[in-house]
Amino acid sequence: MLFGMLRVYFRLFSQMLLVAHLVSLPARILGGMAQVRRIIQESEMRKFELKRITAALRQMSPTQRKVVATELAALDTQPASTVLVESRFTAAATCPHCKACRAIRHGHANGLQRYRCRDCHKTFSALTGTPLSRLHKRGKWLDQAAALQAGLTLHQVAEALNIHVSTAHRWRHRFLALPEHIQARSLCGIAEADETVFLLSFKGKRSGLGRKARKRGGKASKRGMSNEQVPVLVARDRAGATMDCVLAAIDMRTLSAALKPVLAKDAVLCTDGSPALSAAARDIGVEHHAINLSAGIHVDGAWHVQNVNAYHSRLKNWIRRFRGVATCYLPKYLGWFRALDRESASGLKPAQWLAMALGGVA
Numbered sequence: 165m166l167f168g169m170l171r172v173y174f175r176l177f178s179q180m181l182l183v184a185h186l187v188s189l190p191a192r193i194l195g196g197m198a199q200v201r202r203i204i205q206e207s208e209m210r211k212f213e214l215k216r217i218t219a220a221l222r223q224m225s226p227t228q229r230k231v232v233a234t235e236l237a238a239l240d241t242q243p244a245s246t247v248l249v250e251s252r253f254t255a256a257a258t259c260p261h262c263k264a265c266r267a268i269r270h271g272h273a274n275g276l277q278r279y280r281c282r283d284c285h286k287t288f289s290a291l292t293g294t295p296l297s298r299l300h301k302r303g304k305w306l307d308q309a310a311a312l313q314a315g316l317t318l319h320q321v322a323e324a325l326n327i328h329v330s331t332a333h334r335w336r337h338r339f340l341a342l343p344e345h346i347q348a349r350s351l352c353g354i355a356e357a358d359e360t361v362f363l364l365s366f367k368g369k370r371s372g373l374g375r376k377a378r379k380r381g382g383k384a385s386k387r388g389m390s391n392e393q394v395p396v397l398v399a400r401d402r403a404g405a406t407m408d409c410v411l412a413a414i415d416m417r418t419l420s421a422a423l424k425p426v427l428a429k430d431a432v433l434c435t436d437g438s439p440a441l442s443a444a445a446r447d448i449g450v451e452h453h454a455i456n457l458s459a460g461i462h463v464d465g466a467w468h469v470q471n472v473n474a475y476h477s478r479l480k481n482w483i484r485r486f487r488g489v490a491t492c493y494l495p496k497y498l499g500w501f502r503a504l505d506r507e508s509a510s511g512l513k514p515a516q517w518l519a520m521a522l523g524g525v526a
């Protein structure tokens with residue numbers, strides 16, 4: 165009896181379902197057709213847009229087409245830049261706020277994986293806390309990196325990447341913020357040290373110079389060391405490890421403070437025998453060999469300063485293209501050249517520059 169009733173109910177229920185299905189069928193067919201119509205419309209529109217774009221391309225000048233090509237290339241390289249940025253967290257996503265490694269995926273933002281820290285509950289991406297944070301146009305970052313390797317001037321970068329000169333300036337300084345601090349921590353064996361000078365420059369500063377502005381780098385009004393010049397110390401061992409720094413003054417205390425932390429205890433220092441460097445060597449307590457260049461002696465067996473002097477001349481040759489560097493930015497340019505010179509044999513790839521800019525090792 166109960167079984168019979170159940171069978172009747174089941175038949176009634178399935179008939180109701182069938183009726184409901186038949187009733188909704190035309191609506192669903194109509195809905196499906198509308199969707200198909202919309203897709204066709206969209207593709208027609210895209211075809212129309214595409215025709216308009218290609219027609220516009222034909223009317224462009226070669227320079228304008230180059231700009232379009234640059235923008236298209238940037239769209240193509242954006243994924244590669246994103247992969248490189250995200251690769252910072254390949255092992256584990258480290259929270260830039262509290263340095264904890266307990267983060268969970270938390271959606272996406274600006275095309276990057278977003279994380280949420282389980283400890284401090286703040287969110288972050290692989291760019292948060294890096295010098296490249298909040299920079300736009302990620303598709304052009306690898307080209308910016310290539311421009312650093314090529315040593316392009318700001319105007320050349322702006323033209324090649326189709327960005328404003330002020331953007332090129334900001335990008336350069338953000339990309340160099342970390343390489344500026346990558347230096348040899350220890351000089352071993354025979355180390356050579358020597359100073360060179362750069363013209364004091366307030367490039368980019370529009371007021372408060374206290375003297376007439378020089379044009380495009382220019383020359384110092386007095387010969388020799390003066391307060392118009394900024395001294396830079398370069399020390400380099402025979403394996404090529406290099407440290408340099410802008411000096412506040414050329415005296416024993418300043419030179420000793422700069423050299424002492426990097427010179428290995430058993431290092432042998434070669435200098436041109438200037439009083440300040442000789443006194444610094446005595447103060448540090450390392451073996452010191454002074455080369456009397458003014459007497460025409462350039463090499464005394466293993467003792468010479470030819471490596472460091474060759475470095476000076478490479479640096480000066482390279483920096484000349486910038487027609488004077490603002491003194492406040494000089495450490496960045498020194499770091500830039502150190503990176504170039506360190507990898508001069510093979511050259512740094514754009515991906516390596518980008519990794520360095522993000523705090524990785526090239």
Ligand SMILES: [Zn+2]
Nearest residue numbers: 259262281284
């Ligand atoms: Zn945290």
